[in-house]
Amino acid sequence: MKYERIVVAIDLSSESTKILDVAASIAGKNLSAVHAIHVVEPMAIYPYEAYIPDMQKVKDEIGAESKKQLREHADRINIPASNQQLLMGPPASDICRYAAECDAQLIVLGSHGVSGWRVLLGSTANSVIQEAKCDVLTVRVGLDTKE
Ligand code: AMP
Numbered sequence: 001m002k003y004e005r006i007v008v009a010i011d012l013s014s015e016s017t018k019i020l021d022v023a024a025s026i027a028g029k030n031l032s033a034v035h036a037i038h039v040v041e042p043m044a045i046y047p048y049e050a051y052i053p054d055m056q057k058v059k060d061e062i063g064a065e066s067k068k069q070l071r072e073h074a075d076r077i078n079i080p081a082s083n084q085q086l087l088m089g090p091p092a093s094d095i096c097r098y099a100a101e102c103d104a105q106l107i108v109l110g111s112h113g114v115s116g117w118r119v120l121l122g123s124t125a126n127s128v129i130q131e132a133k134c135d136v137l138t139v140r141v142g143l144d145t146k147e
Contacts, residue, residue: 001025004103007035009095009128011113012069015141022139023108024077035083036074037098039091040066055119064090092127099134106135
């Protein structure tokens with residue numbers, strides 16, 4: 001089976017390079033088939049909201065920085081700008097919703113991310129495997145993997 005549309009979800013950690021490379025190798029020459037997404041989690045900043053005078057400015061800066069990093073990652077493997085998407089919300093649900101909206105047949109993501117503490121609650125990877133309506137490929141990344 002040829003995957004016509006692939007969504008690759010990255011948390012912008014250094015492992016993102018490997019995850020994108022796997023998605024690109026599956027897509028072959030057809031990089032317009034690949035959508036690179038990153039989801040900014042509101043939870044990451046909300047607990048400090050009361051202590052930060054200009055919260056909107058902080059949110060804008062986090063959004064702009066995340067967008068810049070997403071663009072650098074996606075540009076490196078020539079994913080078109082129209083296929084680079086920054087979302088804001090709960091990562092696993094947003095990844096699955098976006099994949100369904102663009103009718104993707106495959107989601108590629110890492111087996112582990114920067115949010116190791118969330119293993120206790122159920123990781124993004126596990127939630128995506130449960131929720132996705134399409135195939136999911138988890139690329140083995142993490143401290144115990146060797147290049
Ligand atoms: P986790 O399960 O949170 O340790 O992360 C596993 C993988 O899910 C990461 O390697 C990324 O590929 C993806 N991922 C985690 N968080 C995000 C996010 N905020 N936006 C997009 N992808 C994410």
